[in-house]
Amino acid sequence: MDIKSNIKAINETLTAGCKLIAVSKTQPIEKILQAYQTGQRVFGENKAQEMLAKYEALPKDIEWHMIGHLQSNKVKYIAPFVSLIHSVDSVRLLEEINKQGQKINRIIPCLLQMYIANEDTKFGFSQEEVIELLDNYPLSFHNVRVVGLMGMASFTNNQQQIRAEFRSLKVFFEKIRGKTLPPQVEMKELSIGMSGDYRIGMDEGSTLVRIGTSIFGERNYNI
Numbered sequence: 052m053d054i055k056s057n058i059k060a061i062n063e064t065l066t067a068g069c070k071l072i073a074v075s076k077t078q079p080i081e082k083i084l085q086a087y088q089t090g091q092r093v094f095g096e097n098k099a100q101e102m103l104a105k106y107e108a109l110p111k112d113i114e115w116h117m118i119g120h121l122q123s124n125k126v127k128y129i130a131p132f133v134s135l136i137h138s139v140d141s142v143r144l145l146e147e148i149n150k151q152g153q154k155i156n157r158i159i160p161c162l163l164q165m166y167i168a169n170e171d172t173k174f175g176f177s178q179e180e181v182i183e184l185l186d187n188y189p190l191s192f193h194n195v196r197v198v199g200l201m202g203m204a205s206f207t208n209n210q211q212q213i214r215a216e217f218r219s220l221k222v223f224f225e226k227i228r229g230k231t232l233p234p235q236v237e238m239k240e241l242s243i244g245m246s247g248d249y250r251i252g253m254d255e256g257s258t259l260v261r262i263g264t265s266i267f268g269e270r271n272y273n274i
């Protein structure tokens with residue numbers, strides 16, 4: 052199938068209130084343009100410099116989402132234009148995003164990435180750490196806005212396990228939604244689901260699905 056039919060097929064399966072992030076990491080400009088021509092306007096990247104280069108080369112009505120682990124010293128590359136950073140995995144990183152936002156007078160929307168997988172390779176906050184952050188939220192964080200949570204399930208074919216991991220995140224999301232949150236924090240987005248598990252993610256309440264392979268095909272990391 053081609054990119055256009057892939058996007059169309061995925062859009063037909065999206066539940067109301069769920070938005071498609073086309074994950075274009077490693078994909079060349081021509082392929083992203085093919086997706087753009089179908090009307091897709093939201094793209095996800097996992098490397099700051101690659102995202103910056105694509106931002107510069109492509110139409111300016113694209114919303115760029117950072118979905119990969121972000122090093123503090125790379126925030127400056129994307130701060131001026133990034134629409135949402137899904138992968139905030141430490142208070143230190145949030146602080147750096149705030150600092151870069153302050154320099155350019157922007158409020159940068161972020162999700163807190165939570166550790167839900169049964170693996171030790173994934174980045175993210177634990178539930179205790181998120182509660183701790185929300186209870187002691189720095190008053191100085193005027194240039195970041197936390198708008199929800201992101202999580203990645205374990206790399207497994209076990210659908211029940213994936214569902215259980217997504218569900219635990221959704222339960223936690225609802226729990227903190229019920230709390231009195233700091234003024235710079237809103238809990239409205241839940242970013243769960245990739246090519247292999249986005250339907251489970253949507254069942255469990257996803258508002259943002261991050262899909263690469265099912266749109267663009269397998270990635271080639273050698274180019």
Ligand SMILES: *Cc1c(COP(=O)(O)O)cnc(C)c1O
Nearest residue numbers: 074097118245246261262263264
């Ligand atoms: C690459 C990536 C995706 C997309 O994965 P696919 O399996 O190709 O859909 C989603 N989320 C994150 C964080 C990624 O790094």
